[in-house]
Amino acid sequence: MNNVLQDIDNxxxxxxRNEIAARIDAIMAEDGILDLFPDITVMRASRTLPPFHSVVxxxxxxxxxxxxxxxxxxxxxxxDEGHYLxxxxxxxxxxxxxxxxxxNPYLSFRLDLEPSLVAQVLIDSGLDLSRFEPSAKAMNVNPxxxxxxxxxxxxxxxxxxxxxxxNFLPMIKREIIFRLLKxxxxxxxxxxxxxxxxxxxxxxxxxxxxxxxxxxxxxxxARDLGMSVSSFHQQFKSVTAMSPLQFQKxxxxxxxxxxxxxxxxxxASAGFRVGYEDPSYFSRDYKKAFGAPxxxxxxxxxxxxxx
Numbered sequence: 001m002n003n004v005l006q007d008i009d010n011x012x013x014x015x016x017r018n019e020i021a022a023r024i025d026a027i028m029a030e031d032g033i034l035d036l037f038p039d040i041t042v043m044r045a046s047r048t049l050p051p052f053h054s055v056v057x058x059x060x061x062x063x064x065x066x067x068x069x070x071x072x073x074x075x076x077x078x079x080d081e082g083h084y085l086x087x088x089x090x091x092x093x094x095x096x097x098x099x100x101x102x103x104n105p106y107l108s109f110r111l112d113l114e115p116s117l118v119a120q121v122l123i124d125s126g127l128d129l130s131r132f133e134p135s136a137k138a139m140n141v142n143p144x145x146x147x148x149x150x151x152x153x154x155x156x157x158x159x160x161x162x163x164x165x166x167n168f169l170p171m172i173k174r175e176i177i178f179r180l181l182k183x184x185x186x187x188x189x190x191x192x193x194x195x196x197x198x199x200x201x202x203x204x205x206x207x208x209x210x211x212x213x214x215x216x217x218x219x220x221x222a223r224d225l226g227m228s229v230s231s232f233h234q235q236f237k238s239v240t241a242m243s244p245l246q247f248q249k250x251x252x253x254x255x256x257x258x259x260x261x262x263x264x265x266x267x268a269s270a271g272f273r274v275g276y277e278d279p280s281y282f283s284r285d286y287k288k289a290f291g292a293p294x295x296x297x298x299x300x301x302x303x304x305x306x307x
Contacts, residue, residue: 009146016149017081021064023156024107031105037169039112040155046105050304051096053254053290055209058113058192060176061085062144062152066106067099072139073242079141084148086180088113088188089138089205091240092250109152111176115192121177127186138239140188151176200225201239204232208244212251213275218244252276253289260298267294 028034028044036042045066056070067080071094079085080099100106151172158165181189192202204225208216221244222232236244252274259270271282271294283293290297 012146013082013144013149016146016153017064019153020062020109020149020156021107023153023159024064024109025105027156027159028107036159037155037165039114039173041110041112042156043108043110044105045097045100046102048097048100050301051094053092053094053257055090055092055251055254056087056095057090058088058115059086060111060113060180061087062109062149064107064109065100065104066097066108068095068106068108069098070095070139073240073246075139075241077139077141082143083141084144085139085141086185086188087139088190088192089202089239090209091138091205092247092254093139109156111173113177113189113192117173118177118181118189118192121174122181122189125178125181127181137241138188139241140185142183142185148176148179151179200227200232201235204236204244205240205247208248209251212248212255213273215275216248249285250289253286256282256286256294257290257297260294261301270294 024042024044027036027042031045031047033041033043051071061079062084063079063081065081067078068085070077070079070085072091077085078098097106155169155172158169177189180186204221207221218232219229222229225232227235233243236247240247242250256267256270256274256276259265259273260267265273267283267286268279271279271286276282276285286294286297292300
């Protein structure tokens with residue numbers, strides 16, 4: 001691309017991003033998360049918050065203003081107005097908004113990725129799936145381009161044109177997925193649709209999430225998936241950035257935290273509900289994950305939520 005075209009493209013990025021920010025700002029006068037359309041969410045935050053622990057769904061995420069840090073296992077992903085984050089497997093993460101203010105609140109857009117839609121776009125496009133590597137990590141950050149931003153702008157404009165939503169929204173979703181498949185992010189999207197190793201790892205993630213409170217033999221899980229034990233552990237870590245046992249532990253601890261905060265369970269009961277038989281072992285793991293023992297951590301969260 002010559003310098004003139006590069007300058008035009010850079011100007012487009014700025015213009016599209018500014019319109020995204022202005023439209024989210026107009027839609028959301030107060031901080032919060034809004035389900036704008038099916039599979040599409042926007043967020044506004046005018047102050048930094050404590051790290052938030054959650055299990056993220058496969059999604060395409062763009063920041064229109066501010067920046068964010070996401071921790072997955074031992075890896076850290078930081079992204080801002082010039083980048084997008086793509087996740088393609090349900091992953092236990094810790095996320096934190098690191099740049100925002102009352103004058104310039106954090107604003108973001110999220111499109112949840114449905115495997116059936118990704119598969120349909122792949123089939124219709126005729127793109128070659130064989131180029132996708134099964135060991136690609138399930139999360140990554142990349143520079144965002146003007147075409148992706150323009151697609152988001154057109155989605156946000158539909159808020160003012162409800163009679164056009166049914167016709168245009170499905171097409172724009174497909175466009176975003178197509179552009180991601182054509183990019184270097186194709187290998188990550190393959191986690192959602194491939195029938196090879198990466199699909200087996202996606203199945204393993206699903207099994208661990210649905211049965212987090214039960215004792216599971218990872219060797220047996222590997223055999224049930226038709227994989228050798230060593231290959232299973234290697235592929236699982238290459239995709240999720242953690243071992244199967246670490247993944248299970250993170251999901252357990254996050255659910256225990258939710259039970260204590262949302263259902264007012266004591267630490268011992270919450271630990272038992274998620275699969276811990278030893279309260280002291282649960283407390284040690286909890287403190288290591290969240291930085292404080294259960295009772296102190298929950299008390300702090302309640303104070304922060306009430307502020």
